[in-house]
Each structure stands twice: as structure tokens, then as C-alpha cells.
Amino acid sequence: xxxxxxxxxALETNCYLVYCTETLECAVVxxxxxxxxxxxxxxxxxxxPSLLLNTHGHVDHIGANKDIKERFGVPxxxxxxxxxxxxxxxxxxxxxxxxxxxxxxxxxFFKDGDKLKIGKSFxxxxxxxxxxxxxxxxLGNGFLLSGDTLFYGGxxxxxxxxxxxxxxxxxxxxxxxxxxxxxxxxxxxxxSTTVGQEKRSNxxxx
Numbered sequence: 001x002x003x004x005x006x007x008x009x010a011l012e013t014n015c016y017l018v019y020c021t022e023t024l025e026c027a028v029v030x031x032x033x034x035x036x037x038x039x040x041x042x043x044x045x046x047x048x049p050s051l052l053l054n055t056h057g058h059v060d061h062i063g064a065n066k067d068i069k070e071r072f073g074v075p076x077x078x079x080x081x082x083x084x085x086x087x088x089x090x091x092x093x094x095x096x097x098x099x100x101x102x103x104x105x106x107x108x109f110f111k112d113g114d115k116l117k118i119g120k121s122f123x124x125x126x127x128x129x130x131x132x133x134x135x136x137x138x139l140g141n142g143f144l145l146s147g148d149t150l151f152y153g154g155x156x157x158x159x160x161x162x163x164x165x166x167x168x169x170x171x172x173x174x175x176x177x178x179x180x181x182x183x184x185x186x187x188x189x190x191x192s193t194t195v196g197q198e199k200r201s202n203x204x205x206x
Contacts, residue, residue: 001121001141003186006041009033009098011060014188016145018138019047020119027051027118028068029138029145030188032060033098035067051116053123054078055147055188056135057085058160065103075107077116079127081162082134083109110136128175130168131156137176143184144195150176150185152193155204172205 004017009032017038019026026047031038042049049072054062057078065086069076078086086103112127116138124139128149135156138145148156150172158165176185181196198205 013060020121023119025050025119029053030061031064033063035064052076056132057082066101077108078106079134080109128171133162145186148188151187152191
């Protein structure tokens with residue numbers, strides 16, 4: 001399993017193309033904006049999208065869901081607690097600024113522990129609420145896509161509707177920082193990090 005990262009949109013969201021190196025089947029994770037750029041990388045890498053995954057329902061992570069789904073016909077997954085956000089993108093203050101579109105409804109809802117097949121590889125769903133009620137992370141082979149739960153030297157904000165500092169702190173300490181120190185953390189914004197790095201120096205959780 002491997003991945004390609006694109007920084008998309010005015011809020012510089014990290015969109016990931018997580019793919020099986022044998023079959024080139026891929027999951028498109030958090031296509032927040034700039035669908036044409038995402039299409040271009042998919043074509044250049046000869047990838048075959050089979051899943052569309054949202055770590056959570058905030059507009060900067062779902063703004064290009066509609067374009068991705070229409071182009072590739074792939075099923076859309078999100079946690080049920082964040083599913084109401086998908087179809088009200090136009091009501092958010094950031095929608096016009098980001099060029100975001102209302103998303104199609106989800107085809108499937110994640111459950112904690114689900115394994116999502118991508119070619120001959122898998123991503124495991126880990127429910128990590130706090131930034132939003134339905135925030136999830138995806139565990140791959142040696143890496144974790146943390147969405148907006150954990151950042152390099154920071155954590156996700158909890159002042160948006162449905163946010164909870166208590167839940168976020170629990171998700172980070174009990175679900176993420178229990179992983180091996182060498183686990184690579186691929187964040188929803190900004191640079192990647194490791195579990196060990198955040199244990200040692202993240203001022204919000206040390």
C-alpha cells in the first residue's frame with residue numbers, strides 16, 4: 001500500500017490517494033476542492049478509484065465529493081454522525097470561498113473497526129471523535145490518516161458545532177498515542193508527523 005498527497009483548496013486540505021501497489025486500486029480520501037487537480041494525478045499514476053472516503057464532514061474535506069463521485073461512480077463512505085453535513089455545504093460560510101459543492105449522500109456508514117478493501121490492501125477505520133462527532137482516522141500499513149484529529153504540534157479545533165475537547169483528548173491519548181512511536185501520522189492539514197514526535201513535543205497533549 002502507498003499513498004499520494006495533494007494540498008487542495010484555500011484552506012490547504014491534505015487530500016490523499018491511498019492505493020494498492022499491485023492492482024493500483026485507490027481510495028480518494030478527503031477531496032476538499034480542486035477536483036480537476038485530483039483527476040490529473042489519478043490519471044498520471046494510472047490509479048483506479050474504488051472508494052471515496054471522508055474522515056469527517058467539514059466543508060474543506062468534502063467540497064469535491066460530488067465531482068469525484070460523478071467522474072468515477074465510486075461509493076461514498078462517512079461516519080453516520082457526520083452524514084448530515086454532506087448535503088448542506090451551501091449553507092456554510094466557507095462554501096463559496098472554497099468552491100465547494102453539496103455532496104451526494106453517503107452510500108455506506110463507517111463503524112469503528114471496519115476494514116475497507118483497496119485492491120489487495122486494507123484501511124482500518126478508527127472512530128476518533130472530538131473535532132466532530134463522526135471524525136474517523138484510517139490505519140494503513142505503517143501509517144495513520146488522522147484527518148483533523150491530530151496535527152504536527154497541534155490538535156483539531158473543538159469550537160465548531162459538535163466539537164468536544166474531552167472527546168478529542170480521549171481519541172488522541174487512547175486511540176492514537178497508544179500506537180507505536182514510529183507510526184507515521186498523515187494529517188488533514190500541514191506536514192506529517194509520527195506518534196513518537198507528538199508524544200514528546202505536542203504542547204496540547206504532553
